[in-house]
Amino acid sequence: MRLKEKIAIITGGNSGIGFAIAQEFKIEGAQGAIFGRTQETLEGSVKELGPGFIAVRGDVTKADDLERLYAQTAERFGKADILVANAGGAVGPGTLGSVAEVDEASYDSMADLNLKSVFFTVQKALPYLNDGASIILVGSIASNKGFAGMSVYSACKAGVRSFARTFSADLMDRGIRVNVLSPGPVDTPVFDKFGLPEGQSQQAKKQFEEMVPLKRLGNPAEMGKVAVFLASSDSSFLLGEEISADGGIAHL
Numbered sequence: 209m210r211l212k213e214k215i216a217i218i219t220g221g222n223s224g225i226g227f228a229i230a231q232e233f234k235i236e237g238a239q240g241a242i243f244g245r246t247q248e249t250l251e252g253s254v255k256e257l258g259p260g261f262i263a264v265r266g267d268v269t270k271a272d273d274l275e276r277l278y279a280q281t282a283e284r285f286g287k288a289d290i291l292v293a294n295a296g297g298a299v300g301p302g303t304l305g306s307v308a309e310v311d312e313a314s315y316d317s318m319a320d321l322n323l324k325s326v327f328f329t330v331q332k333a334l335p336y337l338n339d340g341a342s343i344i345l346v347g348s349i350a351s352n353k354g355f356a357g358m359s360v361y362s363a364c365k366a367g368v369r370s371f372a373r374t375f376s377a378d379l380m381d382r383g384i385r386v387n388v389l390s391p392g393p394v395d396t397p398v399f400d401k402f403g404l405p406e407g408q409s410q411q412a413k414k415q416f417e418e419m420v421p422l423k424r425l426g427n428p429a430e431m432g433k434v435a436v437f438l439a440s441s442d443s444s445f446l447l448g449e450e451i452s453a454d455g456g457i458a459h460l
């Protein structure tokens with residue numbers, strides 16, 4: 209029970225990696241809130257997590273929604289000890305593509321979700337976090353690679369990796385540590401959300417499997433276990449750090 213009596217907030221906790229993080233946190237004794245836009249998956253996820261968790265519906269790109277998330281969580285649990293800025297990934301058709309193709313609206317929606325929202329997810333949380341809190345930003349090993357068609361997403365995730373360093377420096381006086389969990393390809397619903405033509409998301413998964421030295425996709429629970437380490441005092445000497453949980457794809 210490495211997170212006994214800890215209060216955690218997980219954005220995007222209603223799907224994929226975020227939900228698995230919430231499940232692992234629960235196993236370790238935490239309670240808290242999950243946040244996302246889809247009512248159905250919020251309800252299903254919070255039911256599975258049990259009475260120690262609440263679901264708040266909203267959009268991480270909207271400051272008012274973030275304020276509401278933190279106010280509602282504080283009303284139920286008091287201040288939080290762990291924040292996971294995990295919401296991100298796909299924003300629909302047209303946002304993946306070569307530098308020759310991506311239009312300005314697609315660029316903006318990708319950057320709003322995967323970079324700007326991370327900044328304000330953290331900023332708006334600060335009054336609601338205990339000193340000594342652990343903040344985990346979900347990056348991606350895409351930030352270290354040159355995957356074709358992923359320029360905007362990868363640059364956003366490189367920005368997220370940079371935020372962990374500067375936020376840790378900014379928040380040092382409160383003992384708040386900020387680190388990055390950078391997954392490699394993980395088997396989640398994200399592959400179906402890029403608006404790829406029929407069959408291409410399965411093909412993309414297969415291509416990633418081949419690229420990973422372990423020759424498989426990661427599973428969400430493997431990300432959850434790394435998040436537990438970063439959230440707990442086991443990682444008390446880590447700040448501004450990145451852990452790549454990626455089957456070796458970034459470094460081998």
Ligand SMILES: NC(=O)c1ccc[n+]([C@@H]2O[C@H](COP(=O)([O-])OP(=O)(O)OC[C@H]3O[C@@H](n4cnc5c(N)ncnc54)[C@H](OP(=O)(O)O)[C@@H]3O)[C@@H](O)[C@H]2O)c1
Pocket residue numbers: 219220221222223224225226243244245246247249266267268269294295296297298321346347348349390391392393394395396397398401
């Ligand atoms: N799966 C991978 O291979 C992989 C690899 C590297 C990094 N990552 C990163 O891991 C994180 C989680 O991705 P995943 O694979 O678990 O994808 P996922 O299953 O699609 O989950 C994404 C989560 O983010 C939430 N979300 C998206 N836009 C949102 C918004 N505007 N406001 C609030 N919530 C929003 C979604 O909920 P709603 O749709 O209900 O809002 C969902 O809960 C992302 O940051 C992604 O970039 C994933």
